[in-house]
Amino acid sequence: MTTASPPAQLGGASAAPARRRARFGGLLLAEWTKIRSVRSTVWTLILFVVLTVGLTAGLTALIVGSWNRPGSGNGHVQIIEDPVGFILGAGLGIGQLTICVLGVLLITTEYSTGVIRASLLAVPRRLPMLAAKITVFAAMLIVLAEAVAFGSFFVGTALLHSKVAVSLGEPGVSRAVVGAGLYLTVLGLFALGIGGLIRHTAGAIAAVIGVVLVVPILTSFLPGNLGHHINAYLPEQAGSLAYEAHRSASQLLSPWQGFGVFCLWTAVLLGGAAFLLVRRDA
Amino acid sequence: MIEVRGLTKRFGSKLAVDDLTFSVEPGRVTGFLGPNGAGKSTTMRLILGLDRPQSGTATIDGRFYRDLADPLRTVGALLEAKSVHTGRSARNHLLFLAQTQGLPARRVDELLDLVGLTDVAAKRAGGFSLGMSQRLGIAAALLGDPRVLLLDEPVNGLDPEGVLWIRNLMKHLAGQGRTILVSSHLMNEMAVTADHLIVIGRGRLIAAASTADVIGRGTEKSVRVRTPDAARLAELISADGGQVTAGSAQGPGEPVSADSADLLTVTGMESARIGELAAASSVVLHELTPQLASLEEAFMELTAGSLEFGVRSAGGSPAGDGLHNPDAVRAENRSA
Numbered sequence: 001m002t003t004a005s006p007p008a009q010l011g012g013a014s015a016a017p018a019r020r021r022a023r024f025g026g027l028l029l030a031e032w033t034k035i036r037s038v039r040s041t042v043w044t045l046i047l048f049v050v051l052t053v054g055l056t057a058g059l060t061a062l063i064v065g066s067w068n069r070p071g072s073g074n075g076h077v078q079i080i081e082d083p084v085g086f087i088l089g090a091g092l093g094i095g096q097l098t099i100c101v102l103g104v105l106l107i108t109t110e111y112s113t114g115v116i117r118a119s120l121l122a123v124p125r126r127l128p129m130l131a132a133k134i135t136v137f138a139a140m141l142i143v144l145a146e147a148v149a150f151g152s153f154f155v156g157t158a159l160l161h162s163k164v165a166v167s168l169g170e171p172g173v174s175r176a177v178v179g180a181g182l183y184l185t186v187l188g189l190f191a192l193g194i195g196g197l198i199r200h201t202a203g204a205i206a207a208v209i210g211v212v213l214v215v216p217i218l219t220s221f222l223p224g225n226l227g228h229h230i231n232a233y234l235p236e237q238a239g240s241l242a243y244e245a246h247r248s249a250s251q252l253l254s255p256w257q258g259f260g261v262f263c264l265w266t267a268v269l270l271g272g273a274a275f276l277l278v279r280r281d282a
Numbered sequence: 283m284i285e286v287r288g289l290t291k292r293f294g295s296k297l298a299v300d301d302l303t304f305s306v307e308p309g310r311v312t313g314f315l316g317p318n319g320a321g322k323s324t325t326m327r328l329i330l331g332l333d334r335p336q337s338g339t340a341t342i343d344g345r346f347y348r349d350l351a352d353p354l355r356t357v358g359a360l361l362e363a364k365s366v367h368t369g370r371s372a373r374n375h376l377l378f379l380a381q382t383q384g385l386p387a388r389r390v391d392e393l394l395d396l397v398g399l400t401d402v403a404a405k406r407a408g409g410f411s412l413g414m415s416q417r418l419g420i421a422a423a424l425l426g427d428p429r430v431l432l433l434d435e436p437v438n439g440l441d442p443e444g445v446l447w448i449r450n451l452m453k454h455l456a457g458q459g460r461t462i463l464v465s466s467h468l469m470n471e472m473a474v475t476a477d478h479l480i481v482i483g484r485g486r487l488i489a490a491a492s493t494a495d496v497i498g499r500g501t502e503k504s505v506r507v508r509t510p511d512a513a514r515l516a517e518l519i520s521a522d523g524g525q526v527t528a529g530s531a532q533g534p535g536e537p538v539s540a541d542s543a544d545l546l547t548v549t550g551m552e553s554a555r556i557g558e559l560a561a562a563s564s565v566v567l568h569e570l571t572p573q574l575a576s577l578e579e580a581f582m583e584l585t586a587g588s589l590e591f592g593v594r595s596a597g598g599s600p601a602g603d604g605l606h607n608p609d610a611v612r613a614e615n616r617s618a
Binding site for chain 2: 034039040113120121124281
């Protein structure tokens, strides 16, 4: 290494402020570089695809294989009534957890590794950095999640075809498939919001999993009408309506209303994360 | 030019930076000196807008850091704490930073080449040695060709070659008229690097002056004399205009000797003159050592009582600073 000699190319031509790129465009590019250049996010995404589509295929194949065995009649009735709900629910239940983890990691690893300091030195106003992160993550998720939703649907319907036939043209079906991708996208942002508020990986993942999986179980024990109402407006419960093709009589919210409630929860969390990002010492 | 005015930062009940005011001029290397916990890193974080002060301001060329449009094109910073994702390659770390500033990707390669990381550019930064991490941090700081640089303990973990490289780099950059603030708790490193010093202790300003002045203000030049005939020599020296104290003014890193009865410390007289006096009266000398003030001694004197952890013990020399060599420091400082 030629370390002892003073650097000649310090003020190289490429450092000159010649081109004036649209600033937010540069931030989007930077956030994209951040996402794609870390193995954990790439592996989490691969896990998301494999788990969701794989579980859908596996569970559907199992059901089809045991279709004619005695004692499995009750499940069949449900699947015949709501094949889309079965297909989408089969992989999504577990697959969505990888999205939760990814959303959290995207922001908490900035704090745990200290790269947040470099990020904020580059964007000292801070909010544009978060806005770019949200935008890039949402754009990436919606493409991937819709692909996974449609992929799961087609794999599931192909396997189930011999027993129950269902197509995108039937009422509510295409909305449910599109809704599954939207739900996963907003879920990722929901997790990002919690990650931004808590800033620690383990704590934030525990919080997201708690909100998505545990709280609905707890509130289901609440008695009567009150419990029913609280349950309906919980983020995951409301959001998951978006991928249900059939509305049961007991549901308080329509699919889009439920999705709207989920979006509101997410907006509040991201707003809180943005507020604290600007207020707190980094 | 960096201007800090009345800067105050409190963490809970602890006052980290206490009404600090100083300015850092362009065209020279300004050393930011203080014991551990004196508030150097916090002050830098306040200048860079990472922390918010309770009161006071810090501006760079008259503007707040957060108001700079493409801040990395104006200010480069190397923070003491790690600020690289361990799972990301050196190249991608610099690339995303470049993208936020609208800098082209080839600028990243230039910097990798400059700091000698081209061969490991695709490796995960988590596997880097401390020295390689520091180089990556320097590359990030220089990415936007900034006219102001803040370097927090840049030579930490570097081998001698790396230390020399940083030293030359800073002098070179200052020579181009850039503003350079570099913090350290290694006083001797600052003595050979910095033209100007800002010394703080417990968050307060202790001194802001040229390096030579800070050294000059410290321990007076003295001569250590060891002789079996101490009383007689003391008389001779006093009669000739020197000041004599019995025993040794404890130099840094010096063990307390039991037989200090034959020791004299003389001020206000050259060692040559003492030797002549002794020879003229046939006084036997066992030792005649000129004591040169080092920046370290000056620093210890300046920061006495302001040490965070109260480590001002008999030894004087801070742990881990094995480079103490006052003469070399003086020599290099003069030539600088």
